[in-house]
Amino acid sequence: MRRREFVVIPLAAMSAPLVRLLAAESLRAEPASDQVRVPLRFFTAAEARIVTAAAERILPRDASGAGATDAAVTIYIDRQLAGPYGRDKYRYTKPPFGESSPEHGYQGAATPRQVFRDGLRALTGFAELPEREQIAKLTSIEQSHFFALLRAHTIEGMFCDPMHGGNANLAGWRLVGFPGPRMSYRDDIDTHYGQAWRPAPASLEQITKHRPTPWEDERD
Numbered sequence: 001m002r003r004r005e006f007v008v009i010p011l012a013a014m015s016a017p018l019v020r021l022l023a024a025e026s027l028r029a030e031p032a033s034d035q036v037r038v039p040l041r042f043f044t045a046a047e048a049r050i051v052t053a054a055a056e057r058i059l060p061r062d063a064s065g066a067g068a069t070d071a072a073v074t075i076y077i078d079r080q081l082a083g084p085y086g087r088d089k090y091r092y093t094k095p096p097f098g099e100s101s102p103e104h105g106y107q108g109a110a111t112p113r114q115v116f117r118d119g120l121r122a123l124t125g126f127a128e129l130p131e132r133e134q135i136a137k138l139t140s141i142e143q144s145h146f147f148a149l150l151r152a153h154t155i156e157g158m159f160c161d162p163m164h165g166g167n168a169n170l171a172g173w174r175l176v177g178f179p180g181p182r183m184s185y186r187d188d189i190d191t192h193y194g195q196a197w198r199p200a201p202a203s204l205e206q207i208t209k210h211r212p213t214p215w216e217d218e219r220d
Contacts, residue, residue, distance in 0.1 A: 006037040007048035009072050009168075038075060041082035042113065047120045048074050053127040055154040057134050066171035068154055076157030076166030086113040106145055119146030162203050163212050173201035182207055 040048055052074045061067030068074075080086060088111040097109045110118070119141075126137060141147045157166030159173065161181070167173065173180060180202040188199070205211050 005040045005043070005045040005048075007040055007043070007045065007052065007074050007078070008035050008037055009052075009075065010035060010070060040078050042086060043074075043078050043081070043120075046124075047116075048078065049127040050120050050123050051077060051150070053134060054123065054138060054150060055157070057131070057138055058151055058154045059158050065175040066169075068158055070168065071158050071166055071171040072168040073154055073157035073166050076160060076164055077153045079165045080153065080156075081113050081116060087111055108145065112149060115146050115149055119144070119150070122146075161212075163205065170201040170203065180204070180207060 043051060052069055055068035055073045055077075059068040059071075059073070061070060084090070093109070093111075095109070097107055100107045108115075122141070123137065126134060129137065138147065157164075158171070159176070159178075160166045162168065162170065170180075172178075177198060178201060179199045181204050182199070182202070188197070
């Protein structure tokens with residue numbers, strides 16, 4: 001059993017749903033800092049730094065709003081890879097393996113865990129590179145299956161419901177103006193009739209007033 005490793009994220013990213021998701025884990029605030037250490041389930045600390053830096057290049061913080069780091073995207077990806085999805089529980093994995101037409105999707109033998117491990121090994125030192133070199137490095141691998149997974153999971157972590165470990169403080173939904181999974185606007189029609197109105201984003205838990213049952217990937 002390897003020693004527990006951590007990823008450092010902004011303290012501001014520790015939203016209430018994320019705190020509850022991580023309640024049983026050894027969170028540790030950095031002394032005299034606005035950051036907190038969160039235990040990792042799959043990544044090593046070095047791998048998590050690479051993922052954090054790469055995800056921030058894919059969805060960077062800018063004048064329009066928060067980026068992947070603010071939304072705790074690395075935690076989302078770490079939890080997904082640690083669970084059944086990372087072990088390829090949901091994909092047919094019998095041979096033969098090989099190239100196929102794009103509409104058939106990925107046909108290789110490697111699980112998502114293996115794809116990430118191999119891809120991150122090739123990005124050793126990425127987190128320490130200047131931003132321009134990071135972008136060039138990602139551009140050089142953008143046709144790979146690893147980059148396709150990294151990009152897809154970064155987007156998922158940015159815009160998922162917070163119950164899955166990403167979209168901390170609803171940063172992703174605030175960025176695009178998504179109000180959350182509201183079931184009806186019936187009560188708002190008369191109140192805001194004739195007005196340009198958009199409700200503030202709310203998570204599934206906030207809307208239903210009930211904490212959702214974690215998916216098996218988050219329970220693992």
